[in-house]
Amino acid sequence: MQNFVFHNPTKIIFGRGTVPSIGKESAEFGNRALLVYGQNSIKKNGLHGQVVASLAQAGLTVIEHGGVCSNPLLEHVRAGIAKVREHDIQVIVAVGGGSVIDTAKAIAAGSPADCDVWNFFIGKQTLKTALPITTVLTLAATGSEMNAGTVITNEASKGKFALSHRLLYPKVSILDPEQTFTVPPSYTAYGAVDAIAHVLEFYMTTTDEDVPVQAELMEGLIRNAMQSCERCLADPCDYGGRSALMWTATLALNGLTGAGLGQTAFPMHMIEHSLSALYNVAHGAGLAVVIPGWLRWRLPQDAARIARLGRSVFNLVGGTDAERAEQTILAFRNWFSKVGSPVTLAELNIPASDTSQIAANALTLARLWRLDAYSQENIEAVLSLCQ
Amino acid sequence: MQNFVFHNPTKIIFGRGTVPSIGKESAEFGNRALLVYGQNSIKKNGLHGQVVASLAQAGLTVIEHGGVCSNPLLEHVRAGIAKVREHDIQVIVAVGGGSVIDTAKAIAAGSPADCDVWNFFIGKQTLKTALPITTVLTLAATGSEMNAGTVITNEASKGKFALSHRLLYPKVSILDPEQTFTVPPSYTAYGAVDAIAHVLEFYMTTTDEDVPVQAELMEGLIRNAMQSCERCLADPCDYGGRSALMWTATLALNGLTGAGLGQTAFPMHMIEHSLSALYNVAHGAGLAVVIPGWLRWRLPQDAARIARLGRSVFNLVGGTDAERAEQTILAFRNWFSKVGSPVTLAELNIPASDTSQIAANALTLARLWRLDAYSQENIEAVLSLCQ
Structure with a gap:
């Protein structure tokens, strides 16, 4: 820690x-x-x-x-x-x-x-x-x-x-x-995606992997965001579901999840912000597109961590880390789809030919947020996995 | 919630x-x-x-x-x-x-x-x-x-x-x-038991069972208390283990676990306080004795909840709720023993004949804490299960 x-x-x-x-x-x-x-x-x-x-x-x-x-x-x-x-x-x-x-x-x-x-x-x-x-x-x-x-x-x-x-x-x-009873299904889902994204940013970018307290907290919050979102979609006036989703989203970004992780970063938000800024897409919808692409881009380096997430969030067992990580990314993507979120740039009506322009916009933020590992080329690579 | x-x-x-x-x-x-x-x-x-x-x-x-x-x-x-x-x-x-x-x-x-x-x-x-x-x-x-x-x-x-x-x-x-590197094994264990007890009090006495965010948080903290305690006992200077135990114990009673549970109570502490007050036993040691007895006393009413805990903390599966609850209580007791804590009144050198006197002392606190369900007889019944 x-x-x-x-x-x-x-x-x-x-x-x-x-x-x-x-x-x-x-x-x-x-x-x-x-x-x-x-x-x-x-x-x-x-x-x-x-x-x-x-x-x-x-x-x-x-x-x-x-x-x-x-x-x-x-x-x-x-x-x-x-x-x-x-x-x-x-x-x-x-x-x-x-x-x-x-x-x-x-x-x-x-x-x-x-x-x-x-x-x-x-x-x-x-x-x-x-x-x-x-x-x-x-x-x-x-x-x-x-x-x-x-x-x-x-x-x-x-x-x-x-x-x-x-x-x-x-x-x-x-x-x-x-x-929040009157929040429409789409924004209910985007809210859950946003909460999940906040947790994932910390989970995936921690510089210290010996953070068991925070890891358990984060995994529990992701499970809760998904389960409570499903309850809210099934019954928009389910007080227990709305309560759980609301408190989960609050705890997902109140400092607790990130405390002790060292230097963390928000690369998925960095890229999504450009989608919102350029195309005014809903933040949660943009994140649901970026998350699977970014995870896939990180897979070669982070298979073990993504696999752990798959075990704890989707009960995935068996196979190699790389295989389970693949399944985890697919499971997230499928879940985003299931709750009604777009999961590709095409579904956001963003043409593949805009990739370079989006990456250029994101790069400004990458520099400001000191995400030095992100070049125009890297960001384009992530975006190419969001198709 | x-x-x-x-x-x-x-x-x-x-x-x-x-x-x-x-x-x-x-x-x-x-x-x-x-x-x-x-x-x-x-x-x-x-x-x-x-x-x-x-x-x-x-x-x-x-x-x-x-x-x-x-x-x-x-x-x-x-x-x-x-x-x-x-x-x-x-x-x-x-x-x-x-x-x-x-x-x-x-x-x-x-x-x-x-x-x-x-x-x-x-x-x-x-x-x-x-x-x-x-x-x-x-x-x-x-x-x-x-x-x-x-x-x-x-x-x-x-x-x-x-x-x-x-x-x-x-x-x-x-x-x-x-x-905390120099904390001896016994007090390291008692500290973990205390943190577990704090979580268990909330977990077992919540008046609202639809609290999935808090339940996940609590189960994660109990797992962390146990795992980090074992790391600290294996290597007193394991910084990661000491960090995890310290942060777990802090989060176990900082208001987060209990927020949203409604009226909760501290019946295990209520009884343990009498052991400490009358015999000056270490608080965590007293709790390790009281917890299994109290859980066993609650088993008829709370089998499902104890069974859930067993699944999530000890990976217990199969059997009826009552069977799994029994196994859960035994697993806690065995773990307390394993980390070097007494688990019976006898191990604390408290004679069975003192039960009535302890209950009378605890009753004062039960009244003050408005634990109205606890009578002299009830408390004696719990203590009889702590032998």
Whole structure:
């Protein structure tokens, strides 16, 4: 096990009927709130009204900042920052999925800064202070509700970049599984794929293989993501299934899985970010395409590790490591298909001829994330296995 | 899954060479520290000197409060409180295992209070404020380094009682596995048993069985406690084994395993506390005696759950649930024996004729912990299965 610091200060309030606590929890941090949310779904299902009422009851003045789209955009973040400054906002309240929470984090980071917020994403400046964030989660997927990361797309430069800083942990996140009952099957599956991808990135890129505690935790989370996803698809209002998927996705990227692994990396996300940035595909769908291709690309070096995963996730036994690893990759791909996700670039309507352009885009991120092993050629090789 | 709040603010600094950060971390909370520790072992192995030097370098004035014994005593807590008041101490620095950290927590709770500290343990008063605590852990066992609980023995009333309050989470805990290289085989094993017991209490007493995320986590932790304990016994300086055991014990009782299970209880600890209070047996040794007996007592109602545990921890398959549950209990008992722990009251030199007296002592705790299902008769029945 490698040295690590684990310090996750986010307070999780989990369960049925917990949304009305958002007002009291947010009021701990100020009395003027920016309410960040996405499209109209939370207005249709009543969640917006419930949150606004709770904030008002706790004495907060609310300025609205709706309209966050999936693969959230820098310009929309900048517009939020302008509102914060205009209205002297003290706390950012995010109601939505990962895109909304990531937008809230970027606004929280950029508002008190004397530089443009993008500078933090491209590593030109270091965050010194940020506004407090509270969240109400509506999608089990990214884990943003209990981590310090945010991913934003710069539509001008076609870059989807990430920022992580301990000032960006939400102070409080409210996770009510019932709020995910209306998530459509496709996004339920993409959320599960995202959680699986988060775990796989750590699992596959750890520099220390003597991490049995974390390995068990990660394998259990992957099994839970799959099983709970299937329950949710079979019955969208299965509270137990929605609960398990929600808590799994949160634990998949809250720092626990990676603690002690040493230097880890996010190569699958690195490549997927380019798919999202260039073609605006759903993040989970893009990951379901990249994961099998990337695993196949790594197979020669990582057969034993992939085989272990196959044994523990798919009960694969017998054969050589290489054979079991092959079966594991196929099993993941089949499962992604089974839950309704695309598994090839073609299914995403991305022509094979674009491979070079995607790789060029991904390479920018590879350099920024210090994924030095990834060249244009390597990334193209991975993409060629995603056909 | 049941509603829960999870909020664990302890900062964990884990790994080789991390001890010297205790000064800087503690200085965040004040410049006069009470250094709480146990017997002479940390002086012999140089840890005491290392900590004192680090605290001095960070500008802290240190008042010493050594002499904590296992099953730590209320009188020693009170003596610590007197020192805090006399020297206007601002931060409590605990260097040791669970007994030392628990003592530090009790001192942190009692020092600012205008009542006797025991009132918090017997539920007569509620904690309102506490001094900050930092720790350097030297034993993988209790999880006290990352939770809000403390257990203290009142030698006058022969009561071993617990207090849990969120003000008692250590601010920072330093976990260097190398500091446990010198832990003797018996205490290495008792620590693993303690971690297993913590998980088992939650696993066996959950009121909600639809908790697949937590079940996987718990089963993985039990497997890890056993495997890492065996590594440490085979080679006391196996860094990977010591790391895994240490992190397992921390995660076994940091709130994650129990989050979402609803009302859980600590019946095995309830009974063991009486063994410790009356006979001063090592906590882990007492637990290794109580666990198989208690499981056997629960077998008629909980065969399915114990059988699941057997499948997942000992790879037991085939037979009826009841048969597999029987095998599971035997497998735990055999494993406790194998790692050198007593597994019967007789091995603890406790005569069978004391059963009634032990049960009477445990009953006090059963009432305080609201374990209403436990009568004198029931507890005696469990104890009769611990022979």
